[in-house]
Amino acid sequence: MELGCTHSPCQINAGSVCIRFMQRGLDSETKKQLEEEEKKIISEEHWYLDLPELKEKESFIIEERSFMPCEDLLYGRMSFKGFNPEIEKLMIQMNSRYKKEEIEADDKMEADVSDEEMARRYESLVGTIGKKFLKKRDRHELQDEDEDENSNLRPSNVKKMFLKPQD
Amino acid sequence: AYWVDSQQKRYVPVKGDPIIGIVTAKAGDIFKVDVGGSEQASLSYLAFEGATKRNRPNVQVGDLVYGQFIVANKDMEPEMVCIDSSGRANGMGIIGHEGLLFKVSLGLIRKLLAPNCEIIQELGQLYPFEIVLGMNGRIWVKAKTVQQTLIVANILEACEHMTSEQRKQALAKLSES
Numbered sequence A: 001m002e003l004g005c006t007h008s009p010c011q012i013n014a015g016s017v018c019i020r021f022m023q024r025g026l027d028s029e030t031k032k033q034l035e036e037e038e039k040k041i042i043s044e045e046h047w048y049l050d051l052p053e054l055k056e057k058e059s060f061i062i063e064e065r066s067f068m069p070c071e072d073l074l075y076g077r078m079s080f081k082g083f084n085p086e087i088e089k090l091m092i093q094m095n096s097r098y099k100k101e102e103i104e105a106d107d108k109m110e111a112d113v114s115d116e117e118m119a120r121r122y123e124s125l126v127g128t129i130g131k132k133f134l135k136k137r138d139r140h141e142l143q144d145e146d147e148d149e150n151s152n153l154r155p156s157n158v159k160k161m162f163l164k165p166q167d
Numbered sequence B: 001a002y003w004v005d006s007q008q009k010r011y012v013p014v015k016g017d018p019i020i021g022i023v024t025a026k027a028g029d030i031f032k033v034d035v036g037g038s039e040q041a042s043l044s045y046l047a048f049e050g051a052t053k054r055n056r057p058n059v060q061v062g063d064l065v066y067g068q069f070i071v072a073n074k075d076m077e078p079e080m081v082c083i084d085s086s087g088r089a090n091g092m093g094i095i096g097h098e099g100l101l102f103k104v105s106l107g108l109i110r111k112l113l114a115p116n117c118e119i120i121q122e123l124g125q126l127y128p129f130e131i132v133l134g135m136n137g138r139i140w141v142k143a144k145t146v147q148q149t150l151i152v153a154n155i156l157e158a159c160e161h162m163t164s165e166q167r168k169q170a171l172a173k174l175s176e177s
Helices: A028-045 A085-103 A115-132 A136-147 B106-112 B118-126 B146-158 B164-176
Strands: A077-080 B018-027 B030-034 B041-044 B064-071 B079-081 B093-095 B100-103 B129-133 B138-143
Touching: A077 A085, A077 B118, B018 B041, B018 B138, B041 B064, B100 B146, B106 B118, B118 B129, B118 B146, B118 B164, B129 B146, B138 B146, B146 B164
Parallel strands: B041 B079
Antiparallel strands: A077 B129, B018 B030, B018 B064, B030 B041, B064 B079, B064 B093, B100 B138, B129 B138
16 A cells, blocks of 8 residues: 555635634624624614704804903003002003004114115125134135235145155 | 993903902812802912912912902803913912902993003002902002092092093092192
């Protein structure tokens, strides 16, 4: 007798998939099915209004129960003729809060310095501050340039790099 | 904006309104404050500037407090505090022991607090005094002498029914004497 295993191609049937191998909860599919069944049960018992959908109208009425914003009332604590200096300070503070909103609409202040003067000042300013960030070598060059007008200008692009000695 | 202006004496608590209240009871962590409404308001002891659980404010029954409502609707008990939203007192808190508290109608308070109120300005020229106006119809006045305090209080009560001329006459008489 030959010991031979003849394996027929394994046919996976649906039943074997349902074998619970290391599964603690329900499968996602079975979950969905259960939910749908539950919904069906609920919706049959549920009562609903058989009316067309009513849209809630946007109301343009805002109800405000306090008088304070209506009449712009002042702060309720006041002191006169220096009776209570702290309260007098408070009065100025609180009442200026109302007036701050009015002052926002004021015009721009007139400039003390004209635009031309500003441009002139900026021209020289850029130069002076630019000098600050130059390296020492460049600063040296600048100085020489300023002093000799007649001498030939050195090509400033040539940086002093290490020259390899020829053999 | 439209609003309904009515003459009334009975105050209905409204959120954000500054009011003068009288402390009637101390119940654990809160004070019960009479604000002239249908219910007493509650005021937590932590609702004062610089108050902590260890550093309790020195509030006794019968004290006057100036604060504002944070909760005020018809379904709940009104709650008030003596600090503003940033935690500062801004003039709110316990009002001193001296002075006089009296009641006027709500309409007068609104008149007095209007931005261009002549009554208050004219009174301010008379004597040095201090005044706190609560939206619940209560006014507290303190001046240097009892007599001056009473004069200011009487004028404020009466000016509801006086015309501006009558008022100016009365004040002129006072400033002479």
